[in-house]
Amino acid sequence: MYEFSKAFESPRESPIRALFKHLGQPGMISLAGGYPDPALYDVAGLQEAADRAGRDSRACLDYGATDGTPRMKAAVVRLMAERGCETSPPHVIVTTGSQQAFDLVARVFLNPGDRVLVEQPTYPANIQTLRACQARIGSVRTDKDGLDVDALEETLARARADGALPKLIYTIPTFSNPSGATMTLERRLRLLELAVRHRCLIVEDDPYGGLRFSGEPVPSLLSLTSRVAGSSAWVVHLASLSKIVAPGLRVAWAVAPAEIIHRCQVAKQAADLGSSPWTQGIAAEYLASGRLAAHLRRICAVYADKCRALAAGLRSSLGDAIRFDEPAGGMFIWARLSGGLSADDLLAQAIPRNVMFVPGAGFQVEHPDASTLRLSFATPSLEDLAEASRRLGEALHATQSNRPPSSRP
Numbered sequence: 105m106y107e108f109s110k111a112f113e114s115p116r117e118s119p120i121r122a123l124f125k126h127l128g129q130p131g132m133i134s135l136a137g138g139y140p141d142p143a144l145y146d147v148a149g150l151q152e153a154a155d156r157a158g159r160d161s162r163a164c165l166d167y168g169a170t171d172g173t174p175r176m177k178a179a180v181v182r183l184m185a186e187r188g189c190e191t192s193p194p195h196v197i198v199t200t201g202s203q204q205a206f207d208l209v210a211r212v213f214l215n216p217g218d219r220v221l222v223e224q225p226t227y228p229a230n231i232q233t234l235r236a237c238q239a240r241i242g243s244v245r246t247d248k249d250g251l252d253v254d255a256l257e258e259t260l261a262r263a264r265a266d267g268a269l270p271k272l273i274y275t276i277p278t279f280s281n282p283s284g285a286t287m288t289l290e291r292r293l294r295l296l297e298l299a300v301r302h303r304c305l306i307v308e309d310d311p312y313g314g315l316r317f318s319g320e321p322v323p324s325l326l327s328l329t330s331r332v333a334g335s336s337a338w339v340v341h342l343a344s345l346s347k348i349v350a351p352g353l354r355v356a357w358a359v360a361p362a363e364i365i366h367r368c369q370v371a372k373q374a375a376d377l378g379s380s381p382w383t384q385g386i387a388a389e390y391l392a393s394g395r396l397a398a399h400l401r402r403i404c405a406v407y408a409d410k411c412r413a414l415a416a417g418l419r420s421s422l423g424d425a426i427r428f429d430e431p432a433g434g435m436f437i438w439a440r441l442s443g444g445l446s447a448d449d450l451l452a453q454a455i456p457r458n459v460m461f462v463p464g465a466g467f468q469v470e471h472p473d474a475s476t477l478r479l480s481f482a483t484p485s486l487e488d489l490a491e492a493s494r495r496l497g498e499a500l501h502a503t504q505s506n507r508p509p510s511s512r513p
């Protein structure tokens with residue numbers, strides 16, 4: 105009936121949101137969302153921060169600057185310095201979640217038909233952003249060490265020869281959603297070199313970097329720009345308080361060359377005039393309180409236990425039928441079913457048994473692998489993770505016995 109824009113003529117739902125309708129099923133244990141455990145929110149610390157922020161009612165109830173309140177921008181600059189990245193307010197824009205930050209960057213760079221590369225697999229809401237920009241989306245494979253830079257190098261060389269270089273490469277190099285993988289230092293340095301050689305913007309999405317529970321930290325691409333000549337012009341870094349403090353604040357930011365930030369600011373005027381000064385005030389006070397470090401130690405310890413519990417449960421209940429690498433941080437286990445089983449078929453048996461996860465196909469823009477799935481260990485309790493694994497084991501047996509004999513391995 106309506107003449108919608110091309111990008112929204114037949115919009116595709118996020119594969120995660122599409123599962124929301126089952127969440128209300130009594131007794132459901134969801135391994136589907138990428139949500140922090142609400143029991144871990146530092147409610148007392150945030151309440152104190154809100155009380156302090158509220159004392160300056162003008163600052164928190166008025167419209168704020170489009171690029172973020174000066175106090176929040178200063179807090180971001182300090183936090184980024186603690187993460188090994190020297191930056192300054194003109195290089196920072198505060199956004200309504202890092203989802204908005206990616207949307208702004210995509211809008212200021214992409215015309216319909218422009219090419220972009222994403223990781224295979226990648227975060228689906230940002231695939232939606234790229235589709236809304238009518239970009240042509242290609243993908244590069246990843247493994248347990250993140251983006252396969254050899255494959256990227258080949259893809260870029262071919263694209264260069266065809267006069268079809270991508271304008272932008274989107275990566276989640278640390279504890280990726282969905283793969284949980286972290287790109288090695290060597291690959292990061294090579295990625296920066298490739299960005300300089302091909303004049304291609306790298307968007308580094310880093311909402312999970314603070315959630316390391318084992319192994320040694322790997323520096324962000326942004327912090328490594330000091331080691332690769334010319335690369336600081338080609339990196340946009342996105343970060344967020346959603347996974348490390350609370351997603352309800354909707355406070356996140358981008359760090360980028362000032363020319364890019366300026367254009368994102370103009371795009372943000374059109375999007376929402378500015379993010380809420382009230383939640384920025386709470387966030388800035390919270391960061392100034394110095395509670396974040398202890399909070400992170402606490403939540404990482406809990407997520408470590410949860411990750412181990414889910415990994416152990418999956419191994420004991422599904423055995424050889426499932427394969428995965430245990431992540432060193434973040435919220436996700438990315439797994440592959442063996443023996444030709446499909447994650448959709450397993451999900452169809454899992455939902456009536458009150459457990460759910462996200463099939464992996466929605467995280468892949470090309471040649472989706474139907475055997476893949478994403479399981480989040482962040483929200484359920486340890487007991488629920490064990491029970492979820494047991495139910496998945498039952499669902500697996502039902503899936504295997506439902507298959508026609510000819511398709512069994």
Ligand SMILES: Cc1ncc(COP(=O)(O)O)c(C=O)c1O
Binds near residue numbers: 203227276343345346
């Ligand atoms: C990789 C990735 N980027 C961005 C986001 C959006 O986060 P925010 O709440 O900051 O908008 C998410 C949320 O799940 C995510 O997993």
